[in-house]
Amino acid sequence: MSTADSNPMGLNGFEFVEFASLERGLLEPVFKMMGFSHIANHRSKDVVLFRQGDINFIINYEPGSYAQYFAEEHGPSACGMAFRVENAPSAYARAIQLGAQPMDIPTGPMELRLPAIKGIGGAPLYLIDRYTAGESIYDIDFDFITSDRNPVGCGFNVIDHLTHNVYRGRMDHWAKFYERIFNFREVRYFDIAGEYTGLRSRAMSAPDGKIRIPLNEEATQGGQIEEFLMAYNGEGIQHIAFSTDNILDTWDQLKARGVPFMNAPPDTYYEMLDER
Template sequence: MSDFLIKPTASAREPLQASFSDASNPIGLDGVEFIEYATGKPQALGQVLEMMGFRPIARHRSREVLLYRQGGLNIVVNAHPDDARAANHGGEAPSISAIALRVRDARAAYDYMLERGAWAVPTHPEVMELNIPAIHGAGGSRIYLVDRYQDFSIYDVDFVPIPTVDQHPQATAGIHFFGIVQYIGPGRSYDWIEFYRELLGAEPIPDEERFGIMPKGKLLRVPALSATRGFLIQLVEPEPNVFDTSERLQRIGLGVPDVLAAVRALRGLGVEFVETPEAHTDPRGAITKTYLGSVVFELVHSEAGGA
């Protein structure tokens, strides 16, 4: 396992506490709470998200951050200048800067990950802000751990609802979170498989079991307490002779019960889809054009979906 991903520790294999007795889901994962984009152009990104069916529902109390939602999907648009510059490494294009995971106990999960060598992210919450623990992920991104997602959520503390806006807009065409696609460096598949297996309990899916229309790389299934909240991570190494080998969270996979119906609905909202011999709309999946230089969504046939 690469020490770039996980620090070696003497107690890496020692059990931490009785609450992590479930080997298949050691931190009590229960799906994704939100995906965060960092951008210096929040209005432009907001227009793309609204085409995809998301609606702005709340503003952060103290930062330039806006919460978008549809169904059980939350996307945070972070335009706070320091955060945007750091996440985008000085570039202009928006980037997926964080993924927040629902867990049974955030502090216990955080300690479990640090015991196994994860790199902690120092947090500096402002007055009246929650201190949400996080570790480092791909390309400078963060993996947050959230245990407030039932009746009382993190948004009740950190965000102010936008007046007159429906706080629970219906999902377009049954859209739900399916997975995340991560670009990795050459020969790095094993390192990242071990990273997610060690920290999240993720397990590789056999190569012959594929999803969507872009069956590249390695697929990992991430467990969840609820059967409808598990998700996939797709690890994609660069093609030979590709110049850009940077590691990053590249795109979001959205599950829909009927891909063709979802494409029709989203086209009605203005979304354009890639139609080439290699990547085109079919009942298994579809992929949008790239917006703002980096923002792309993939649709995958999936019946499951939970808030």
Template sequence: MEFDRIQFYVENAKISSDWFVSHLGFQSTAGYSNSQTRTEIVSSANVCFVLSSPLTVASPAASWLKFHPPGIADVGFRVKDIELAVARAAAAGATILEPIQEELTAAGCFKRAKIAGWGDLSHTLVERIGENSLLPTSSKLPLFATIDHVVLNVESGDLLSAVSWYQKILGFEPQQNFDIQTEKSALRSQVMVHADGGVQFPINEPASANSQVQEFLSAHRGPGIQHMALQTADIVSVVADLRSRGLPFLPVPPTYYSQLRQRQNYLPADWQAIAASEVLADWQEDSPAAMLLQIFTQPIFAEPTFFFEIIERRATFVNGKQVQAGGFGAGNFRALFEAIEREQMKRGSLSLDIKSG
């Protein structure tokens, strides 16, 4: 399984397309309308976003935006055998929103179906036959190669149910779990990974009434996709490029780096550039050169809902075998949590009175 196209519902597809091109370095690759909806497609290597906005109240985008602010409405997954995937989902109780359809394009043939996901989220399942990529490639070197992971936020008390649902319906399995609590707020998280292809799909729930997850749920008006990680091979240069385009990131205090230097014996050659870029860094104890490097944007829409993560998973050789940074570092997870807390305090949505759920 791999991530396929990601569907955003937005207020104005053309304006959103221009934003992705100017701020994230994506390419505009297609645009079309029907009687109800305007759609723009933007891409970066194997990352493809479908941006749709309503032309009439009958548009699916209008129905979705009536209840939610702009954001991700559908997370597409590419599967090897769509008949098997849909049959498994249906047998496990999934709601089939669109049955399997087959389409022929200039790039090849593909089959697709759509199932209802958690909350108002849906998942389009796609089997691509004879297609080497989602869209034609460009000679221009893309900033991002692939989607690393997508994160779902659910209501308090729903984490175990959501984990079970994605296990039964789509075949995900639990991997890492996190319980993060500070003096101000708390959350619980379960990382889900698909054995066939390694797609990572973490699920979060609030563990305090003022959790950043609860702030998202309140602003989004229900469960939904909180953020997506775009993977790059050179995070320092990519972040510099994105900052020059005007993309704002969550700030990281200098104390984070001084504490990290005291905790770690290994420092990479570009450590100063990493710190100057305000990129979070984590190491695996048995292979410190296999670093996990992450940075997070401010919310990209008007409300404090969806944001992007930029991630680099560095690799090294241990005993002749290549080892790449995998999973999610606990240190980086907590640092992100605290960075969002600081933004919550700026917005006035975080008090010091936490009530664990």
């Protein structure tokens, strides 16, 4: 277990990822196909909660909210994320003291105020200390619409990692952000050169070992990172990876639901594993 010195925020994994979309019904089928269930609605806002295992996805449709402005600028996308911390007010105060920018997210009547700082691409990074069953933010702010509050779905249990795609020259900036504010450490560095393009990646890990964020930037012009930045209109969360206890069973369930999969890599991919 991390000590207070190594884990000063008391980090304990991801709490949720927030999504935004101007078009209702665009994200829901994707989540359901991947085994997530719509289990709750916000009591005062147009916000819905999807869950699978210990993974919470929130879709924010609230008119006039930052999420809707985010969707106008970036399209349907992940517009925020939350870290579990031991004490949210203390973690927030420490983050501000260390140079993080505060974000004021409007709250409604009888709604919890969730402290947040400015994260990747201007998206809020929430700090949550209420995540135990019966006392979580969902128990306070949401109405559950099903008796099964912890659906197993296709077997995904937690978020393994999520990536940030950043502009060239900005990877070190975000690495220092996570190091300074949350005491992340770089666990691996990649400098991948392809025939036409290349990318650099710093795999960052929090002191709790549960929050992992690879940072990716283009090494040259015209690659997939640059394509994302242009299509997304800025830096942001590029993909989210889940863990499962039985990948073959999960694969079977996803395939049965109609989830498309990429083609298997060529044999040379495996032959070069030792070199990588």
